[in-house]
Amino acid sequence: MISGTRLLSGGRVLLCCGAFAMFGIDAGAAQVPPRPVIDPAKELAAIKAASDLDDNPADAEAVQTVCTACHSSSQFLSSPRSSSRWEQLFGEMARFGARPTDAQVNQIVRYFQRNLMVVNVNTSPAEELEPTLQTDPAATSAIVMRRAQKKFTGIADLAAIRGVDRAVLELLKDRLQF
Numbered sequence: 001m002i003s004g005t006r007l008l009s010g011g012r013v014l015l016c017c018g019a020f021a022m023f024g025i026d027a028g029a030a031q032v033p034p035r036p037v038i039d040p041a042k043e044l045a046a047i048k049a050a051s052d053l054d055d056n057p058a059d060a061e062a063v064q065t066v067c068t069a070c071h072s073s074s075q076f077l078s079s080p081r082s083s084s085r086w087e088q089l090f091g092e093m094a095r096f097g098a099r100p101t102d103a104q105v106n107q108i109v110r111y112f113q114r115n116l117m118v119v120n121v122n123t124s125p126a127e128e129l130e131p132t133l134q135t136d137p138a139a140t141s142a143i144v145m146r147r148a149q150k151k152f153t154g155i156a157d158l159a160a161i162r163g164v165d166r167a168v169l170e171l172l173k174d175r176l177q178f
């Protein structure tokens with residue numbers, strides 16, 4: 001047991017110093033600044049910090065695992081888009097090589113719907129409104145029925161629908177179009 005532990009720790013030291021030395025030689029020989037390193041812990045913290053509207057940490061983890069494999073989350077955290085534009089972008093990322101599992105796709109879609117999707121209250125389909133506004137089906141259909149009669153004019157108007165959470169609307173206000 002003891003010799004096994006020693007062997008292991010000896011191996012770790014070798015690995016550490018070998019890698020360090022190689023890094024030093026490479027950087028010196030190439031004379032180029034090191035490539036920016038993606039720090040998974042920092043990325044996860046940024047993704048969680050940008051998610052006022054999703055309290056499921058597993059969603060943020062899926063976004064970090066899949067969407068920061070090639071670049072930083074700063075590529076997408078400050079650029080809300082409509083559903084169709086996100087769909088198009090996910091297609092592009094898949095062509096670049098993004099390979100999420102089915103479970104990760106669901107988590108990523110939920111994260112983006114809650115935190116980074118722009119919806120038009122008067123025109124977006126119910127299935128886009130519901131996850132972004134975080135309404136239940138009854139409130140969503142009340143919105144759809146009301147807008148068929150009379151377009152919504154703003155947050156106060158929308159908040160008057162039973163089942164719509166005004167606190168959520170306040171957090172969403174930059175992503176709501178009327």
Ligand code: HEC
Nearest residue numbers: 066067068069070071075076089090093096097098099108
């Ligand atoms: C396999 C590597 C890879 C993965 C995984 C990946 N991307 Fe990208 N992404 C790229 C590359 C390469 C570019 C740069 C394309 C360019 O500069 O035109 C890019 C650019 C972007 C851009 C900026 C381009 C634009 O049209 O605004 C956004 C936003 C983006 N990625 C979001 C994501 C999201 C969200 C995910 C997770 C679903 C993701 N990426 C996963 C490779 C990847």
